């Protein structure tokens with residue numbers, strides 16, 4: 594039985610006893626338990642996301658100031674990888690600067706000159 598079910602069951606038992614103040618307090622406690630359970634779920638989801646990102650970053654190799662996965666020629670954002678610990682692909686733009694294609698990070702919005710077409 595979950596902690597929320599236990600709290601609801603306890604609230605019902607206290608309601609039958611007829612102590613209004615005790616019932617009010619247990620309903621408040623039930624609300625706090627629901628909130629904590631929701632927060633815990635959100636933290637677990639964030640932890641899973643961080644673990645996935647961490648696994649993705651471990652697979653990247655640094656070459657010429659950019660990060661790459663094996664068999665993938667599109668670079669990852671060096672700022673996001675090193676500072677934010679996020680594996681974010683750079684996106685090719687239509688801009689050319691100094692004869693090199695500009696690539697942009699959709700996350701941190703930084704643009705990089707990169708030699709690949």
Ligand SMILES: [Zn+2]
Pocket residue numbers: 670671672673674681698699700701702703
């Ligand atoms: Zn970035």
